[in-house]
Amino acid sequence: MSVDYDLIIFGATPAGVQAAIAAATLKARVALILQGITPADLPAAVPHYAWLDLASRLETQPPGNLLGSPFCSSDQLSDWTAAITANVEAACSASGLAHRGIDVIADMGEFCRQPAIGVRVGNRRLQARGYLLAMGVCSWIPAIAGLETAGYLTSEMLHTQIQKLAACQTITIIGSGKTAVELAQTLIRFGMGVTLMTQHDSLLPAADIEAARLIQAQLEAEGVRVLLKTSIAQVRSHGGKKQLQMNHQTLTTDEIIVAAGHSPNVKSLNLEAAGVRWNANGIWHNAKLQTTNPRVYVCDGQLGTESVTQVAKQEAAIALRNILFFPTSTMDYCTIPLTVHTSPNLAWLGLTEAQARQKYGKHLYVLRQSFNVLPQAQIRNDLTGLCKLVIHRNGTILGGHIIGAFASEWIGLLAFAMQQNLKIQAIASLPLPSPTLAEILQYTAIDFRCLQLKHNHRLRDLFDYFFDLRRAWFR
Numbered sequence: 001m002s003v004d005y006d007l008i009i010f011g012a013t014p015a016g017v018q019a020a021i022a023a024a025t026l027k028a029r030v031a032l033i034l035q036g037i038t039p040a041d042l043p044a045a046v047p048h049y050a051w052l053d054l055a056s057r058l059e060t061q062p063p064g065n066l067l068g069s070p071f072c073s074s075d076q077l078s079d080w081t082a083a084i085t086a087n088v089e090a091a092c093s094a095s096g097l098a099h100r101g102i103d104v105i106a107d108m109g110e111f112c113r114q115p116a117i118g119v120r121v122g123n124r125r126l127q128a129r130g131y132l133l134a135m136g137v138c139s140w141i142p143a144i145a146g147l148e149t150a151g152y153l154t155s156e157m158l159h160t161q162i163q164k165l166a167a168c169q170t171i172t173i174i175g176s177g178k179t180a181v182e183l184a185q186t187l188i189r190f191g192m193g194v195t196l197m198t199q200h201d202s203l204l205p206a207a208d209i210e211a212a213r214l215i216q217a218q219l220e221a222e223g224v225r226v227l228l229k230t231s232i233a234q235v236r237s238h239g240g241k242k243q244l245q246m247n248h249q250t251l252t253t254d255e256i257i258v259a260a261g262h263s264p265n266v267k268s269l270n271l272e273a274a275g276v277r278w279n280a281n282g283i284w285h286n287a288k289l290q291t292t293n294p295r296v297y298v299c300d301g302q303l304g305t306e307s308v309t310q311v312a313k314q315e316a317a318i319a320l321r322n323i324l325f326f327p328t329s330t331m332d333y334c335t336i337p338l339t340v341h342t343s344p345n346l347a348w349l350g351l352t353e354a355q356a357r358q359k360y361g362k363h364l365y366v367l368r369q370s371f372n373v374l375p376q377a378q379i380r381n382d383l384t385g386l387c388k389l390v391i392h393r394n395g396t397i398l399g400g401h402i403i404g405a406f407a408s409e410w411i412g413l414l415a416f417a418m419q420q421n422l423k424i425q426a427i428a429s430l431p432l433p434s435p436t437l438a439e440i441l442q443y444t445a446i447d448f449r450c451l452q453l454k455h456n457h458r459l460r461d462l463f464d465y466f467f468d469l470r471r472a473w474f475r
């Protein structure tokens with residue numbers, strides 16, 4: 001039976017657009033159904049990171065809510081983020097994608113199964129050899145009594161609610177993870193009073209506990225009130241403010257922002273017709289990214305409760321290979337760097353120290369190096385930073401955790417080493433530009449040689465004998 005396409009992609013997210021371009025480059029016939037998503041899903045992502053960048057520049061401004069001040073008026077911020085979004089979107093516009101040979105369908109589609117699995121878009125019925133779900137996500141809202149009635153904001157709403165935020169003096173963020181932590185630092189630097197609460201015992205449950213505590217300490221030093229292991233019993237409005245009842249106490253705030261994670265935005269796809277199993281936590285898939293229907297693949301970037309763009313892009317690359325050729329490629333999440341764009345940045349990949357010790361016991365080294373040894377850190381007068389590498393005794397890199405300025409920019413060096421199965425000795429001998437912050441990787445890696453020698457008495461004695469002999473023979 002002939003089909004219309006080699007691949008049909010649902011959703012013009014960054015991962016979906018990347019997969020469509022890659023498939024078209026290989027001369028496969030591909031259709032991209034936008035599903036109401038602007039190409040690359042940029043309107044929500046760009047303002048978020050633009051705000052983070054702006055907040056880092058406002059650190060030295062006078063106290064008070066800067067969202068209405070001459071330093072950062074709401075109109076200026078709206079115009080600025082809109083201009084950034086427009087410029088970035090131009091690189092992946094619908095017309096540009098069509099020029100590459102991609103059939104861009106600016107409509108909503110859903111699965112249908114009569115007489116065979118296919119996609120219905122308006123009055124059209126399309127079929128393909130494979131289907132890729134690259135849909136966006138929506139904020140997951142916890143079931144808290146009174147929250148819907150009292151009202152709240154999510155991270156996706158913020159760039160459209162600048163006027164409302166400008167009138168707030170206090171903000172309470174409910175949730176943990178990357179988005180919650182980034183928003184907390186951004187808003188505290190905008191001059192608001194910020195409380196960050198989570199039911200977890202760490203602000204960043206997926207990160208190494210030592211790194212998470214350092215980020216928490218940075219937030220608290222800037223004035224963020226952090227409440228861990230906190231459950232909210234009820235939320236209600238009173239006198240124009242919102243009250244959160246928790247643990248026998250009440251917190252009053254001007255506005256609530258929910259940043260508790262994401263869930264897949266797939267309700268409109270009629271996944272049941274395709275036999276695809278999913279729930280609020282995500283879409284089930286195997287290591288090859290196949291769902292319960294082996295012709296339907298997914299690249300939602302879901303890690304725990306959060307959706308991560310770089311994870312979704314890597315999933316798209318693996319899924320594309322399996323759809324167009326043979327389904328043999330599997331996903332390796334350990335070599336994908338994860339980032340938190342606070343100041344300083346947190347970037348990590350691989351195993352945490354706790355995970356590595358549970359798996360390998362005593363057969364590992366944990367290397368730590370502070371940024372104060374770096375000439376570039378001294379030049380910048382920014383000594384806050386730590387590089388922590390988890391290494392197997394044979395030199396295999398198990399994990400890396402870096403806190404420091406621009407860590408998200410050069411964590412890719414460590415990711416490349418892990419993807420290529422390079423040992424830590426390769427990092428130690430790699431010539432890097434100097435002075436740069438990336439040198440911290442080399443400084444830390446060199447410590448591995450010292451630890452190896454310290455724990456190998458025979459090798460140490462051999463070196464002692466060798467150099468004693470060389471000195472005795474020297475003339």
